[in-house]
Amino acid sequence: MWDYFDDVVRLLGDGVRAVRWDQRGCGRSAGDGPYTIARFIADLDAVRVSCGVERVHLLGHSWGATLALRYALVHPERVASLSYVSGTGVDPDSTWKPTYAREVLRRIGADAPRWQELESRDRTPGEEREHAVLQWTTDFVDPATARERAEEFATPWWGINYVCSAAINGEAKRFLVDNDVPALCRSLAVPTLIVDGDRDLRPRWAVDSLERSLPDVRRVTLAGAGHIPWAEDPAGFRAAVLGFLASRDGGAS
Incomplete structure (x- = not known):
């Protein structure tokens, strides 16, 4: 996808120099492959x-x-701190995915048949956006505002690079299976903040093993927030991130 951190930058304020980018082959970036995690790093x-x-x-x-x-x-020598927001942990079996799939259908509700129909076939550009918006409504907790928030994320619409997504997700899965990632993390001397929304449809216990x-880790769980925690608890998100950065300022930019 493309950069969608406008609200995050506004929340963090002028005291933080924020640098964002559209990743290779996504959004406004013209970069082609290879779509590998090494290339993205x-x-x-x-x-x-x-x-x-x-x-x-x-x-x-x-x-x-x-x-x-x-x-x-x-x-690690180039990282002053890491803020890990709404991630899915380091479980090689991805045991969170069945719960996630059930929650998507439950939260889409009456629109589930339409989403499933779009999911099952090739889509026009307009249907691509419709499909994404329907799915993104599940990332927000309040059904009264979820569709509006999802529409905001899809405006402007840059399209989703599914070739890139498949390549990156497949490689990420293989890395978890082929490596003892918890052991790698045990040697990571980088201060880390984990931020969760307790209503994220990706179950938060998936991140427990990473924690x-x-x-050197601090975890903040924001009550009543979903997958986009800064949208539903902006004050809590701001306090968590800025408080963490203030405690870990080591001359980084």
Whole structure:
């Protein structure tokens, strides 16, 4: 997907220099493949270098949380802190996925037949956006405002790179299966903040093993928030992230 951190940057305020980008092959980025995590890590490092800084505070959301963690494992000396927001943990069996799939259908509710019909076939560009909006409503807790919030995320609509998604998700899965990731995390001397919304349809227990593995970790769970916690508890999200950054400011930009 594309960068959607406008609200996060506004929440963090002028005291933080925030740098964002559209990842390779996604959104406004014209970059083609290879769609590999190594390439995405190198792209992230290229952004760091272009900013002229040696160490950064990394904040990643959802897939971005996975990417930020992988970057920190490869380049811990370049990371002052890691904020891991709404990630899905390091379980090699992805045991959270059946719960997630059930919750998607439950939260879509009356629109589930339409979403399933779109999910089952090729879609026009307009149907691609409709399909995404229906699914993204499940990332928000309040059904009265979920559709409006999902529409905001889809505006402007840049399209989803499904080729990239399949390649990256497949590689991420293989990494969890082929490596003892909790053991790798136990040696990661990077201060880490885990931020969850307790109503995220991706069950939060999926992240428990990651929390247990990290030697320097703080976890904040925001009550009543879903997968996009800054949208539903902006004050709580701001306090968690800025409080963490203030306690971990080590000369990074």
